[in-house]
Amino acid sequence: MENGIRMIIESIGEDPKREGLLDTPTRSCKAWAHLTQGYQQNPEEIIKKAIFKEECNHMIIVRDIELYSMCEHHMLPFFGKCHIGYIAQNKVYGVSKLARLVDCFARRLQVQERLTQQIADVIMEPIDAEGVGVVIEAQHLCMMMRGVSKQNSKMITSAMLGSFRDEIATRNEFLRLIAMERS
Structure with missing residues (x-):
């Protein structure tokens, strides 16, 4: 990977032997290992x-x-917040594990749509939840700093399973609670 990064540096017209770039291939490899540790x-x-x-x-909700x-299309970052809700049936998750689950899937080359669905699918089954809702709102640097260059755009995706999909009142309660004014 380090040789590939050196090649990229050269191909954009830079000198990989320049003082500021000498250790860049090594640092970049370490960064990529961290950014893709979800695999x-x-x-x-x-x-x-x-x-x-x-x-x-x-209903139990962890938001923000x-x-x-x-992004798997341009290998540029996207970042934002994930909101998770589920209706327990006498089993609950440790709250930190929900955040770890988000990181596990996010630390892969992704599209936001798949990321949202993957999180919901994994939460539903182990506790036989009545329903699960996941909403992700994120900003994509591939859209902000290249192409259309829309600085204030956000993408919002949702995955609703079980009662969150089938019952409008349940879905609306979840959406209302994640949108509540932050105190």
Whole structure:
């Protein structure tokens, strides 16, 4: 990978032997390893390690989970927030594992649409949730700094499963709660 990065530096007209670029291939490789660490993680194992029996049969929401990912089309970052809601059926997740699950999928080359669906799918089954809702709002540097150059654009995606898909009142409650004014 380091040789490839050196080739990129040369192909854009820079000198990879210049002082400021000498260690760039090594640093870049380390950055890519971090940005793509989700390929070395098993999302099902992450989430199954934090299931707790709890007399709880209502909606649970974790909102504003920061996420950073890489667009698979241009290999440029996109970043934003993920909001997760689920209706428990006497089993709940440890809250930090939901954030780890988001990171696991986000730390791969992605499209936001797939990322949203992957998170929802993995949350639903292990606790036999009545329903799951995932909303991601993100800004894409491939759209902001190249091409159409739209600085203030945001993409919003949602995946609704079970009662979040089938029952309008449940879906609307989730959407209202994630949109509530931040105190």
